[in-house]
Amino acid sequence: MKNKIKLSSVTTYKFGGFCNNYYEITEENISQYREIFSGKDNFILGKGSNVAFSDKGYEGNVIHPNFNNISYNENNSEINVGSSVYLPDLARFCKNNNLVNAEFLIGIPGSVGGAIKMNAGSYGWEFSDLFVSLVAYNFIKKEYETLDKQEIKFGYRTSNNLEGKIIVSAKLLGIKGEPKLIKERLKEYTAYRKNTQPAGIYNAGSVFKNHNDYSAGELIDKAGLKGYEVDGVRVSSKHANFFIASKGSKSSSLHKLVNHVKDVVDNKFGVSLEKEIIFVGNFE
Numbered sequence: 001m002k003n004k005i006k007l008s009s010v011t012t013y014k015f016g017g018f019c020n021n022y023y024e025i026t027e028e029n030i031s032q033y034r035e036i037f038s039g040k041d042n043f044i045l046g047k048g049s050n051v052a053f054s055d056k057g058y059e060g061n062v063i064h065p066n067f068n069n070i071s072y073n074e075n076n077s078e079i080n081v082g083s084s085v086y087l088p089d090l091a092r093f094c095k096n097n098n099l100v101n102a103e104f105l106i107g108i109p110g111s112v113g114g115a116i117k118m119n120a121g122s123y124g125w126e127f128s129d130l131f132v133s134l135v136a137y138n139f140i141k142k143e144y145e146t147l148d149k150q151e152i153k154f155g156y157r158t159s160n161n162l163e164g165k166i167i168v169s170a171k172l173l174g175i176k177g178e179p180k181l182i183k184e185r186l187k188e189y190t191a192y193r194k195n196t197q198p199a200g201i202y203n204a205g206s207v208f209k210n211h212n213d214y215s216a217g218e219l220i221d222k223a224g225l226k227g228y229e230v231d232g233v234r235v236s237s238k239h240a241n242f243f244i245a246s247k248g249s250k251s252s253s254l255h256k257l258v259n260h261v262k263d264v265v266d267n268k269f270g271v272s273l274e275k276e277i278i279f280v281g282n283f284e
Contacts, residue, residue, distance in 0.1 A: 007053040010045060010064070012109065012204055015251035016053030016281075021061045027168065030137055037061060037139045043280055044166055046111035047086060050118065050204050052251045054281025065113060065166060072097050072174050078132060079174040083113030083167040087120070095186060100177025102130060103185035107193040109205060113167040118276070119154045123189060128154035130172040136165040144168070157209050157276060198236045202245040207258060208273040210241075216273055217241035219265050230257040255283045 002023055007016025023033060041060030045051065067082030070093055079099065081090060087105040090112065094102040104125040105115070114120065115127040116134060133148045145165065153160040208216035220226070220240035228235045232249030235257070236242040243257060262273050 005062075007058060007062070010062075011048035011051055011053060013048075013052050013202055013245055013251070013254065014247070015055065015245070015249075015254065017055050017057030019053075019058045019060075019062045021059075023061060023063050024066055025063055025166065026066050030166075030168075034139070034142045037063065038142065042139065044113070046084065046114040047109060049109040050114065050276060051278045051280055052204070052254055054279070054283055055251045056282050058281045063166060065111075065168070067113075067168050069169065072099065077174045077176075079130075079172040080169065081112050081172060082169050083111060083116070083134075085112045087111065087115055091186065094174075095179075095182050097174070098176055098179050098182065099174045100182055101125070101173070101175060103182060103189055106186050106189055107197075112170055116152070116167055116170060117159050117162055118157050119159055120157075123192075126154070126156075128152075132171040132173060134170040135168045136162065137168060138165050140164045156211075196239055198238045198242050198244055202247065202249075203236070203242050204277050206241045206276050207243050208241055208262075209276045211274075214271060215241075219269055219271060219273070220261055223261075223264050223268050225261055225264060228257070228261070230254075230260065233257050235261065251279075252283060255279055 002021060004018060004020045005022040007019050008014045042063055043058065043060060044063045065084050067084045069082040070085050071080050073080060087108045087110055091102050091105040104121065104123045108120050108122060110120060120127050131149055133146055136145050136147065138145050147161060151161055210216050217240040220235060225235050226240050227237045231253035232246035233253040234244055236244050243254060245254060258275065266272050
């Protein structure tokens with residue numbers, strides 16, 4: 001169904017102007033929009049936890065998938081999960097079914113679809129470690145496709161071959177584990193995140209990608225930028241790779257802050273930080 005929506009209502013930063021072409025998509029209605037989605041700029045929005053829309057709004061289509069199924073097949077030891085499922089909910093589902101190695105998802109505020117596209121990870125794990133295959137709808141070919149791990153070609157916080165496609169569902173490894181170990185990991189990861197990362201809704205997690213050679217947060221800290229603020233948006237004093245917005249602040253302020261931090265780190269250390277957050281719309 002097509003709607004007009006204030007984009008600030010669908011992201012964790014609470015930024016963004018209006019979009020006149022916002023679509024809630026299910027498997028039952030996706031075929032109705034084939035022609036619309038094949039002829040215009042599309043942005044696929046999951047839980048809105050790594051995105052900042054322009055204060056001026058967005059003229060393209062914003063597509064919000066609603067694929068929330070989740071089940072476990074004991075015969076082939078695979079989890080079947082919709083792309084809209086919230087990652088902490090997936091972690092809890094695995095715990096309740098004694099399935100190991102999904103504990104790292106407990107503190108990642110995104111969806112399965114977003115986790116595939118960004119190859120989300122923490123504590124030494126990445127989503128690709130669990131991934132088997134996915135089903136996606138191809139807007140260009142106007143048909144469903146199944147892609148396996150080799151075709152996605154995961155990298156650090158990246159994936160491939162998903163342009164022009166909307167992820168519908170995925171199959172993940174469902175390995176039985178020791179319930180005590182699973183509970184201990186969940187407790188440890190939850191406590192660590194609580195102690196090291198800022199709480200609150202007005203942020204989007206890590207702003208920049210880490211690298212094998214450096215931690216983005218450490219470089220920002222060493223550059224003396226903890227607490228640095230631009231019009232109500234500031235670098236967290238608790239974790240320098242988290243940028244916190246005050247209520248009523250603007251997406252343009254976040255954009256300016258991100259670019260300033262990137263420039264300072266580049267000038268001081270010769271390191272070009274790569275954005276993990278996605279800016280959508282006109283920021284000029």
